[in-house]
Amino acid sequence: MPNRLLDLQNNLLAYLTSSAAIFGEEDATSVDPALRGIDRELLHLEARFSHDKRLAKIVGAFPRTFELFGNQQAAVVREFVQACPPVEIGRIENVRQFHAFLVTWWQRHPPNAPHLVDVAACELACAEVRVDRDDRPAELENDDPRAQQGTIRRPPWVVLCRCAFDIRPIFEPDSRNSVLEKRDTRLVISLPPDANDLEIFEVNPVGFDLLFMLDDWTERAVFAEALEARKLIASLAARKLLEVRV
């Protein structure tokens, strides 16, 4: 029968990635008839193994976010499973998928800590700079013909994150009793190629806006006339927040 095996495989993966299989919350009718001959307990086990592997990738990127979920954690994970089946195997793809889900989830369920949205965004930014160094696809590393003499850009190891709270204390080693200040905070997350540790620091609004604009190679001369801009570029470049082709 044409496509019979693919039908079975589609049904199996739909089931194994469902909350019914992962959390064992099904009734007999929720199992596709084509799968009913398979040992149900073993299907649960397979679903759970796969889910745990996927969730480990996600929790590994959002440790503080998961801690702040508190008693919402189980509900968040359950709804995520229902809304977002795994589409790709990669760590960063699953991390991005989870953050995109959180953004929509918070539209319906207010976060149980006011700074949670900022923490999740910052942890996503941390994951992005790490993936840039650890798993950057080959095509991004090829010499870019646009990177010509006299051009500048924000390098891929720098990610920006604008927050409603100054959440930096949460990322300090002993953050349990941190008091967070509610104020517009422009953070830069940076992990240059020669650095061992990721850095999170605040920049002023002008510097943040400049970095925001420079997400692609841009003629430095565009800014050359303004002395303040030149100083700012030199300062950012010295901190490895800008790449400069001379």
Added chain:
Amino acid sequence: MTTQSCSSAVGLGYRSAISDWTRANLHRFDLLEITVDHCLHGSKAKRAAIFDLVGQIPLTAHGVGLSIGTDVPLDLAYLDQVADIVERLAAPAYSEHLAFTRVPGRDLANLLPLPKTEAVAESIIAKVQTVQSHISVPFLLENISYVFEWPDSKLSDAEFLNLICRETGAGLLLDVENVYLNSRNHGFDPFDFLDSLSPGLVQEVHMAGGIDLPQESTERVFFPDTHSHPVPDAALDLLDYALTRHGPATIILERDDRLDRFDEILDDIARIRMRLNARGSISHAEPAIGPAE
């Protein structure tokens, strides 16, 4: 009984996380197994570290991204990339799992079994032939560990593997740990499985060790494929037995977790070598141990 020489090369599955340690201990291994997907998707530094090994130590090529069992046409662009990697590594063979991991739109990132029927075997045979037409070195299929079985399977594990390999000329990468786990999880005799494989079919071997996982909901204990702990003696016994009928060119220790337990890794390598050396110093007319009771 057919006897085989025991001149297999013994090596380690290369992992970037312990690249420095591996590099400092190359003299302890006869070869390394490279996961071709890490050459395709890893960072520039990680890929450079892998290709830097070419010429320093023999390398063989293993894949995790083909999903040969998914009932859609193979990704030929992926195969072409693999062919390039295999050539750059100067690998003598390329292996993949007889399994599927994904369907269009969903990727479980876990190896899943196929229904063991002649119709499915036919489909796999055609795909193996496609792989063979793209890759210039011998292609090997690896047996997986599986949690569940398809009810409409008509063939045994060994019959399924024998059929596909016979029709294509592909070899078998025998994962001994997977045989051991499957035999415990699904209640069959692993020695019977090894007896049922066509003589000489096994071209490479994987060894690994894992943990027992008691299930909360039942009294059942499941033995998952974790590749995280020392190779159990029972798996070494199975290796001994397999070597009576097969002459694999390589035996690779796979470790995916607790990678910093270098003492365990080196001890496993030593224990595998001891088994090989013991086989080399005795008559090969009979297996070193008998089948399980």
